[in-house]
Amino acid sequence: MRDDPTDAVTDIVVLADDLTSAGDGAAPFRRAGHRAGVLLRGPGDDTASAPRLGGGVIAADLGSRLLGEARAAARTERAARAYREAELLIKTVDSTLRGHVAAEIRAARAGSGRHTVVIAPAFPAEGRITVGGVQYVRGVPVHESEFARDPAHPVVTSDLARLLPEAEVLAPEQGARWAEPLSGGGIFVYPAATDDDLDRLVHAVDRPREVLWVGSPGLAAALARRHPRPPHASTPSPVLPAVRRPLVVVGSAHPATRRQLDRLRTRGDVAAAEVAPARGPGAAVDALRRADAPVLVVHTPDARRDAGDAQALTRDLASVAAGLTAEGLGDGLLVTGGETAVTVLEALGATGIELFDEPEPGIARGVLLGPRPVPTLIKAGGFGDDVTLERLTGLLRDGADRPATATAGA
Incomplete structure (x- = not known):
């Protein structure tokens, strides 16, 4: 045609x-x-x-x-x-x-x-x-x-x-x-x-x-x-500043994400804390508040959970992310898992994301719509290779002033 x-x-x-x-x-x-x-x-x-x-x-x-x-x-x-x-x-x-x-x-x-x-x-x-x-x-x-x-x-x-x-x-x-x-x-x-x-x-x-x-x-x-954008249409782009200290939030139990998390936790520049059932978010907040590493990670336990525990842990992740962001201890987000991402963004008062680009298949990068325009990356749990979280953390820290994947004329 x-x-x-x-x-x-x-x-x-x-x-x-x-x-x-x-x-x-x-x-x-x-x-x-x-x-x-x-x-x-x-x-x-x-x-x-x-x-x-x-x-x-x-x-x-x-x-x-x-x-x-x-x-x-x-x-x-x-x-x-x-x-x-x-x-x-x-x-x-x-x-x-x-x-x-x-x-x-x-x-x-x-x-x-x-x-x-x-x-x-x-x-x-x-x-x-x-x-x-x-x-x-x-x-x-x-x-x-x-x-x-x-x-x-x-x-x-x-x-x-x-x-x-x-x-x-x-x-x-x-x-x-x-x-x-x-x-x-x-x-x-x-x-x-x-x-x-x-x-x-x-x-x-x-x-x-x-x-x-x-x-x-x-x-x-x-x-x-x-159906690319017509040449005459204007497309304002969000600005993505470089992130000083990324906060990685891992709620997905998918094995691919867990392998990525294992790899990320081995790095010397990463401080990681786990939210655990019946402990609440306080211990993870305190641990990451004391950390001096340039990359912070908060995650759920590796073991599979039933639905009730999973929802409670997701809420705890969101509480940790909102608290650390409000204190200025994390100025950029990398979130993996769809339910986790919604809960975290709502805890931050966001109504959505203005998209910047798609740095890899199945991964969205943008700025939060709401009171805190935080640079954010969202990744589905089952996507990526074992070093995906490492790459995306580096991408957050680099920032960008135009969509890396936009076509000519964008």
Whole structure:
């Protein structure tokens, strides 16, 4: 399909089930030159209550992954209705199929009024691909991977056709003719193993404004490449000063994050403290207050916790982060884990994040919206290699005066 300059979009909405997914969905559009913001709360019941940036992308964290299925669906439908006039409407899903995937897709379709739904959950940059309607993580079906043991949303099937029996799985041999079945409406699962596959899908759809797009950061990046910021649109950028003393907040129990934490704790310039059940945040605050290391880390215990303990520990992490930031002992944040990030940001009085860039796949960097414009990095628990936390801590300390990944003209 030939690129058409009249196809430029400036009103883009991402509906996400947690904060890291919201950041992951918005960040590729920031890289493509759009202004981008992540909101901690979704809209109310009507379009008038749905905040916008006045051009660019809004990513609303609906917080629905933490809800029961019925409440999650109701919240998603309400948000999709509020933003149904957006030029580009995207519903994110986790690339490992955690959460209320089927219920939220159906709810978003109903609320948006869009008859055609395209589901493409592949995120090739992180080894997450879709083959014949089955989702894989680095060659393993997701229900056989470590995500099957997720404490909140264990994955029980990798087959999208089982999750959504009403969906049609498109065949790779259909090639550029994908637009033909899509034109009649319905729910379609799109198999993709590479970014090129996702680009072909996005370019094959003639009327993208009529589609509810469902996917992970891989699809968001393909849509952003297809719809970069129009040259005439202005995009003010937040300023990211260098951080004197980063505060790293680790709440994710995912093994990838725990390996990253283990590596970070071995450094001589890092002081780390653990929040423990029944001890409260005070001991961790005192330990880090006495530390003279240039990097501070507060984290939950390595062992898996039940839901009640996990929520209490997350609140303790947020209390530590808010206290240290208020005292000026930490002037930049690196937070890993979606629920952890929301709780920490709310404790700091933030309403969202003005995005600066996406320094690595699945990682959002920006400035808090609220009383304390703190430079912040948000990382999903399952992303990155063993030295990711080290790299991101260095990135915070370096600062930046323009988005490192923005395209020309941004």
